Amino acid sequence: MKFLKSCRSLIKKLERNTHKQNAFIISSVRYFNTDSTEKKYIPRRSLMYIPGHDIKKLQKVPKLNTDCAVLECEDGVALNMKAQARENVCKVLDTMEFGITDIAVRINSVSSGLYQDDLNVILSATNLPQTILLPKVDYVEELQMFTNQFQAVLKDKNIKNYQPYLITYVESAIGIMNLRDTLNAATQHTKEGIYHIDGVVFGSDDFCADIGATRSSEGSEIMFARQQVVMTAKAYKLQAIDMVSIDLKDMESLKRQSLEGARMGYTGKQIIHPNQVPVVNEAFTPSTDKIEWATELIQAFEHHQETGKGAFTFQGHMIDMPLLLQAKNILQLVRILQRSTYK
Numbered sequence: 187m188k189f190l191k192s193c194r195s196l197i198k199k200l201e202r203n204t205h206k207q208n209a210f211i212i213s214s215v216r217y218f219n220t221d222s223t224e225k226k227y228i229p230r231r232s233l234m235y236i237p238g239h240d241i242k243k244l245q246k247v248p249k250l251n252t253d254c255a256v257l258e259c260e261d262g263v264a265l266n267m268k269a270q271a272r273e274n275v276c277k278v279l280d281t282m283e284f285g286i287t288d289i290a291v292r293i294n295s296v297s298s299g300l301y302q303d304d305l306n307v308i309l310s311a312t313n314l315p316q317t318i319l320l321p322k323v324d325y326v327e328e329l330q331m332f333t334n335q336f337q338a339v340l341k342d343k344n345i346k347n348y349q350p351y352l353i354t355y356v357e358s359a360i361g362i363m364n365l366r367d368t369l370n371a372a373t374q375h376t377k378e379g380i381y382h383i384d385g386v387v388f389g390s391d392d393f394c395a396d397i398g399a400t401r402s403s404e405g406s407e408i409m410f411a412r413q414q415v416v417m418t419a420k421a422y423k424l425q426a427i428d429m430v431s432i433d434l435k436d437m438e439s440l441k442r443q444s445l446e447g448a449r450m451g452y453t454g455k456q457i458i459h460p461n462q463v464p465v466v467n468e469a470f471t472p473s474t475d476k477i478e479w480a481t482e483l484i485q486a487f488e489h490h491q492e493t494g495k496g497a498f499t500f501q502g503h504m505i506d507m508p509l510l511l512q513a514k515n516i517l518q519l520v521r522i523l524q525r526s527t528y529k
Contacts, residue, residue, distance in 0.1 A: 227515075227518055227519070227522060228253075228254075228288050228316070228317070228351065228384065229253045229288075229454075229519060229522055229523065230253050230254040230288060230385065230425055230427060230453065230454040231253045231453070231454045231455070231466060231467045231469075231470035231471065232252045232253050232254065232454060232455065232457050232462070232463050232466040232467050232470075233252070233253070233254040233256060233290075233387070233427050233454055233455070233456050233457065234250060234252040234254070234255055234256060234456075234457045234458065234460070234462075234463065235256045235258045235262050235292070235456070235457075235458055236255055236256065236257055236258055237258050237262040237263055237271070238257050238258050238259050238262075238263055238270075238271030238272065238274050238275045239263050239264070239267035239270045239271040239274060240274075241274050241277075241278075244257065244274055244275070244278045245278065245282070246460075247278070247282070247284060247287065247289075248282065248283065248284055248285060248287065250287075250460055250463060251463050251464070251467070252287065252457070252460075252463050252467075253287070253288060253454065253467065254287070254288040254290055254317065254454070255284070255287050255288070255289055255290065256290045256291070256292050256319060257275045257278065257279075257289065257290065257291045257292070257315070258271070258292050259271045259272060259275065259291065259292060259293055259294060259304050259308075260292045260293065260294050260295070260298075260321050261321070268294070268300060268303075269303075272303070272304060272307035272308060273307065275291055275307075275308060275311075276307060276308060276310060276311040279308075279311040279312075279313045279314070279315060280311050280312045280313050288316055288317055288351075289315050289316050289317070290315055290316065290317035290318065290319050290351075290353070291304075291308050291315040291317075291318055291319065292319035292321060293305065293308065293318065293319070293320065293321075294321070295320070295321045295322035295323075295328070296320075296322075296323075296328040296329075296331050296332055297322060297324070297328065298322075301320075301332060301335065302335055305335055305336060305339045306339055309339050309340065309343060309345060310343065314345075314348055314350065315350060316350060316351060317350055317351040317352070317353060317384070318336075318350050318351070318352055318353070318381070319352075319353045319354075319355065319387070320332055320352065320353070320354050320355065321355040321357065321387075321389065322355055322357050322358070322361070322389070322392070323354045323355060323356065323361060323368055324358055324360050324361045324364065325360070325364055325368075326364060326367040326368050326370075326371050329354065329368050329371050329372060330371065333371075333375055333380060333381075336380070336381070337380060349379060349380065349381050349382060350381050350382070351381070351382045351383075351384040351385075352372065352381040352382065352383050352384060353383075353384055353385040353386065353387060353425075353427070354368060354369075354372065354383070354385075354386055354387070355386070355387045355388075355389050356368075356386060356387070356388060356389065356393075356415055357388075357389030357392035357393050357396070358392065358393060358396040359393070359396055359397050361393075362393075362411060362414055362415065362418075365386070365414075365415070365418045366418060366421075369383065369386070369418065369419075369422045369424070373422060383422075383424065384424060384425060385419065385424050385425030385426065385427060385453075386415060386418070386419040386424055386425070386426055386427070387427040387456065388411070388412060388415040388416075388426070388427065388428060388429050389429075390405070390408055390411075390412075390429030390430065391429075391430065391432075393408060393411055394407070394408060401432060403431075403432065403433055403436070403439050403443075405429065405443065408429070412428070412429065412447075412450065413450065416428075416450055416451045416452055417451075420451055425453040425454065426451065426452045426453055426454075427452065427453070427454045427455065427456055428443075428444075428447035428450075428452040428454065428455045428456065429443075429447075429455070429456065430455075430456045430457065430458060431443050431444075431455075431457070431462070434458070434459050434461075434462070437461075437462075437465055440462055440465050440466070441465050441469060443455075444465060444466050444469030444470065445469050447469075447470075448469055448470050452470075453470065454466070454470055455469075455470065471519075471523065472516045472519060472520055476516055477516060477517070477520055479501075479513070480512070480513035480514075480516040480517050481513075481517065482500075483500055483509065483510070483513045484510070484513050484514070484517070486500050487510055
């Protein structure tokens with residue numbers, strides 16, 4: 187990708203600065219989080235669903251260039267194919283190499299009554315998924331039921347030191363109303379070392395059905411819900427994954443919607459077709475101007491720290507901690523993408 191090449195060129199230019207500046211850029215995270223146990227950042231600009239019952243599609247995952255490949259056991263799989271999907275997912279987990287792609291499994295919801303079978307089969311794999319996706323979380327009690335079952339399966343199978351990333355879905359009005367309680371509980375379980383809560387996905391189509399809205403390509407009918415989800419996720423320092431674009435052939439609409447989501451604060455987008463990957467990945471990759479802004483802001487912050495000054499202005503704006511965190515996240519993402527093999 188030409189865009190990423192330009193990012194790499196800029197990074198190399200920045201790294202030719204003085205030794206002191208270079209060291210600061212690379213280690214800028216220390217100003218914001220000195221916890222040595224901080225989990226690594228997993229980019230999920232594009233989160234693509236691959237139906238678990240289709241072994242041929244599963245075998246194409248390493249070539250998709252999606253940040254996160256979701257091996258699907260839920261909505262994308264018919265009821266009479268659930269068992270086959272579980273077996274296929276286990277097979278590819280144990281037999282395929284996925285490189286840097288985040289391999290996730292979306293199990294069925296707690297309310298479906300199928301999640302226990304999903305966990306029992308999926309967690310029998312030798313190579314366990316890095317991320318687990320839990321859909322349709324309406325109530326904190328559902329998160330607790332999942333957590334209890336997850337722990338029970340680990341104990342039964344004598345699985346130790348497995349703490350996957352967990353991403354929950356909000357797909358209803360009551361789910362949005364209860365999202366804070368859900369994330370409070372998930373954060374507590376993260377502190378207990380059960381899993382790492384890492385993000386929230388907005389399930390727009392189910393949400394529309396729940397409230398009786400008519401889904402449009404512009405998405406104006408769900409703007410409030412989109413904003414509520416991203417705001418709540420970011421309050422807990424989590425990734426926020428935006429809605430699916432419903433028109434697979436309209437790439438201009440996909441690009442416009444992706445850029446809009448990125449401006450709103452979403453970190454990635456759900457997709458269902460390989461052709462959507464490059465458009466979405468580019469939309470959620472920091473621009474060259476944004477990288478320069480982040481680097482210069484952090485350098486200015488270091489200077490003011492050395493002089494003992496408090497608040498300061500940068501490019502005509504007062505700077506506070508949220509902006510510094512934003513700058514840190516931009517550089518962290520770029521460094522990860524620079525090390526990736528995406529083209």
